[in-house]
Amino acid sequence: MTKQTAPIDLFFFPTPNGYKISIMLEELGVPYKVHTIHIGKGDQFRPEFLEISPNNKIPAIVDPEGPGGHPISIFESGAILKYLAQKFGELYPTDPREQVKVDEWLFWQVGGFGPMLGQNHHFALYAPEKIDYAIKRYRDETHRLYRVLDTQLRGKDYIVGSFSIADIATIGWANGYERQGIDLAEFPNVAAWLKRVNDRPAVQRGLAVKAADEQKVDLTQDDDAKKVLFNQR
Template identity: 70%
Template sequence: MTTQTKPIDAFSLPTPNGQKVHIMLEELGVPWTYHRIDIGKGEQFTPEFLAISPNNKIPAIVDPEGPGGAPISIFESGAILKYLGLKFGQFYPSDPREQVKVDEWLFWQVGGFGPMLGQNNHFNVYAPEKIPYAQKRYTDETHRLFRVLNTQLAGKDFITGTYSIADIASIGWAQSWERYGITKAEYPNALAWIERLNARPAVAKGLEIGKDATQKSLADDKEAQKVLFNQR
């Protein structure tokens, strides 16, 4: 099993996308350092951050012990999870057929579950103008995606049967289920899965890392709150 002697640097925030990386690093038990990107001060646009995250979004990591022993930077949360899973041989299967299953649900999250729930938040919470068509569209899509997740979890403890980066990618986004009108009666498998994952110490810790500082910083900064939304 690969070992890590130098801490991995994670440039992040306690958003659903950032939490994926926090949880993964905690699950792996490797040394890592959390670096808060102060979006209120525009740190996501600094040359230093853009050098590792050209899309000016969190999260990004720098692994000082990358392939061949040389440092490597990775941006995009899904890419980070897959990199870490492959490097450490954990939470990402070695069997090609099982890898396909995990990849399907990882990409389901990064291409649908996250973005659609984000649009739901935007049009129902942040949009200065309430647009009924958009509100209905993204509310309906949120419920459809939870229904897909609920169906997939029938008879399973985890999304692909074994705990993996597919679960880690989705759990942060699923935390706000009540806000979206999701009910236990309608989606019992999905809600049981949320409770199951939240009971894992690494998940619980990963969800909390950085929250106090970020909440304090954003309490009276409405503009920064809007920017934070775009980092989700």
């Protein structure tokens, strides 16, 4: 495993996407420093953060010991997970066929499981008006995705067999199953997987990382945060 001397800078807020990287860094056991980007206050639009993450989203990292010994900044959680896994030679296979399996499920999460569950949250919990069609649309799609995951986990401890960045990418979102309207009794393989992953000490440490001011955004109550996060052009 590559040795990391200087801490990796993690630009973070306690969301499912932010937790992906805190969990990954804890699993790797490499030093890192948390920089809070309070998305409810608009920190993500600061010019210095946009230099690192031009899509104004967390998470992002700066590795001072990047390729060739030079710093590198990376945004997008899936790209960060792959970079860290390949740099440190863990949680991502070396066999090309096995790499494809992990990539499939990593991209399934970043392209579907995360965004669709996020829309579920938005229309069911945060939208100023309840649109029945939108709520049903995203609740149904959430249910379908949990069925896909449950089927994939049949006979497996982890999504592709061995614990990998695919599991790390998915766990934070899946932990919100109750607010997504999911009854885990329908998905016993997901239920067993959730317990298995959440029992990992590094996952517990990663999920325990807090923002500097220990503030989370309660979008059911915070109208100012809604103005920052929603309907931006």
